[in-house]
Amino acid sequence: MENQVPLNKDAYIKMMKQQFNDSPDLICKTFESKHQTIIIHFVNYQVKKDYLERDLLEPLTTSRRPWSVHDLQNKIPLASSKTENSIKKITNDLIHGSVSVYIEGEPDVVLFALPNLESRALNRAETESLVFGPQISFTESLVTNLNVVRWRLDTDDLVVEKVILGERIKSEARIIYLKSLANDENVNTMRQRLTDLVVDEVEDTSVLSQLIEDSSSSVFPQLITTELPDRFCNSISKGRVGVMLDKSPTVLVGPMSFFEFFESTEDLYVRWNMGTFIRFLRFLAMFISIVLTPMYVAALTYHYEIIPASLLISLGQSRATVPFPPVIEALLLEMLIEFLREAGARLPTKVGQTMGIVGGIVLGQAAVKAGFTSNILIIVIALSALASFTAPSYLMGSAIRIIRFPMILLAGAWGLIGIVFALSFLVIHLLKQKSLGRPYLAPIYPLELRDFNDAIFRSTFQRNVKRPKYIMTKDKKRFDKTKAVEKNDVDPV
Template sequence: MRRRNKRKTSTSYFPCEVEKLEKDLKEGFFKSLPDFTTKKFEHEGQKVFIAFINYMVEKEQIYRYVIEVIQQSNEPWGIEKLKNEIPISDGELRTSLKDVGEDLIKGSFVIYIEGLDQSITYAVPQLKERDPDRAETESLIFGPKISFTESMQTNMNIVHWRLDNPSLVSEKFIIGNEIPTEVRLIYLKDIADDENITEMRRRLNKLKTDDVLESSVLTQYIEDNSYSIFPQLYVTELPDRFCYELKEGKIGVLVDKSSSAVIAPTNFFSFFESTEDLYTRWNMGSFIRIMRLIAMFLSITLTPFYVAALTFHYEIIPTALLVSLGHSRSRVPFPPLLEALILEFLIELIREAGARLPTKVGQTMGIVGGIVIGQAVVQAGFTSNILIIIVALSALASFTVPSYLMGSAIRIMRFPLIIMAGMWGFIGIFYSYCFILIHVIKQKSLGRPYLAPLYPMRPRDFDNSVIRIPFLKSNYRASSNMPKKSKRFQEPPKDKPSDIEDI
């Protein structure tokens, strides 16, 4: 068969000699990578070139479905024949050396037949994927225990399995100049607001960075105010939470190599919700949500209140308690402000050490370390018994928040509040509360009000944030998400009540 000579265009690297392609790939991309592997052989007068990175591809597929198939054929091969007869999907035609090199780095292999004006790459990455396991940071008593993994394919499979809906849309983005990372924008097109989708799409397209390490890193790039201590996008590792929010009209983002997903827009009260509230009865779910909000308030109030009362406002303490406080603090050499800061820092030190140590050792460290060190500092006269109780209650209250990011923000807020209480007493505390409230009111999440439904006031949305009502009465999605379909279901016609004796 006569081979036609084809001229190389100004934008195409091919056609070229096999030896030149091998040399350019090694020098341009894999000069310091000894695992770069090439295979060259002749078939029916054609020079065939195959290249891949040894540890990144399934080599068995290359030998079984590519090399053997080509060698068993009695006819010359072309691009169309490769695309149609190689039993591997997702073949990509490449005309530039840069595209070929980038595909090889991502776990593809390239086939080039000398004389053709195109090469073709196939993705056969050798992935060591972790199976879906129990959630670690968002543990549940009721409901599904499965969590996301680091594999985009596995996570998308879980989402499609939970949301068997033809309106589910997944948009693909590649973010990262040095290390390109796949990012997926996911939403239900029949429910999600077009403005929310457009805004998130704009932020993802606008993002210019070397790489995106993880979902929580992506949120810091695209959130509305990166200087705020409060998280403005919800990061979850629970597929049921992710899919539930999509059904409510929100949009989600998945990042390859990340075991968590991003939900937007969100509000302040979303960080105190858990899907477990839905799996319990409505009255219990409402009680738990309100308890979390009260616990958050107590967590940032108890220790500053103690410092302010002992420093400036002895008159508000009952006489019997004042005597006990005086006796407890008789051996403490520090003022209440320094005493509280030392103990709060000690609690944070124990918490951080327990989180970084192995699970069993960390639990032991948290319990034994807290008891032993707490008892020791009281006996040594560094602090009072009452402050130990108050700091312990504040720490416990902060751990009731389902979101780790919001819980961390609450724990950090205690320190400036304690300092303000030690400097100006109750005036400093109330001034700090006003500053926090103004700051939260000004925040937005994907351009939507962060403090909704409290500000702006939307009483109908309280069901979707602060409290829970029975499912049969909870027919409206939160209006702050601007869903296209405000109703979850069509209300059945009301039947006349019947007496059991009439049956």
């Protein structure tokens, strides 16, 4: 049973100190008069001091009449107030920026929310940069992020549900969806997975996605994490369910299909033919990134006959001094690329960019001159690395880079048969995956041709009448097609 607020002031002060382990950050102010004793507690630096002094301390100290719990809630000029009689709940509110007012002899404590929220200003997105469209990104403040979403989705149809995550360290989360669009099963699945979590704490939405996704053992992400408000709001307006977490600059969206990880909101801001071309370019880059290096290894190890004669002479001259078989050579260079990428990401921005460019050129040239590798493999590895960076989703790009390593090993062991085996295993794996219980390879499996214009390519807005079928939205149509194509010109006078 939770400890209740004692009626004696000394017992109350002692109990509060024990809850905070005698922390010097817990500030205790005692005001005594001939009528009563009032004790105020707050955590230093967690509350707005100007509001505390002006709107709470000044009325309490200047009044000559006794205060009651009812008077505190109705006569103090602060909007957010409530009463509690549980010491544990009072402690939790104090940690989150509330001020407690205890009147000796009263069984309840009045809590005023005066949080001093630290947040950075809205800035440009770092990991999902855009050329066209809105440039702002989410911040670590839940309040700021909710304001941005409500500003973009200006409708009373927007539903925001509060969920508390973490057993030891609490984190506040929000489930966000449009009531008239979001499928109830999707909403219930997301809500159940969040409420069923039994963990000490949830550090970030990227951690949360790993905890609630359908298959945590898969290398592929099943829920999109994004820092772009326009991408989040666009997904919500399509009938998906989003999750925000306090202190996290990214948000979650689901259900998602595999192909939507290669979409960017920038595809909507350019003309449909350009958007389609760029999207196909990303799919082609993904395929090149996965198979180009394994094909090089397979061809040089087992299948010289598939290489043109003129190129075969050049390859032979280039590899004449290389002491390693193609599979070892490819793996070493792939590891070198990964070392450069990781080192560039960890160093300061200017130093990291310089080190990545200079390091790649110097090490590549030195490796070729030393006979460590061939010129052609340097080109193949560079193309594969560039192709993997075209994915708008960082997590999907990382998954593609990881897939290359087992494919290179299989190509070195069995040649083209190994590559075919790896690709078959990859397709079977993707067919088995789900996102919030929905098929991951939609609209390819199950086949739904009308959804191709939303997932595989980008058609004109006038043709994009229906929402994706696999999301199972309540309202299937975006608009009336017959009215959308009407173009009534103004008659000349």
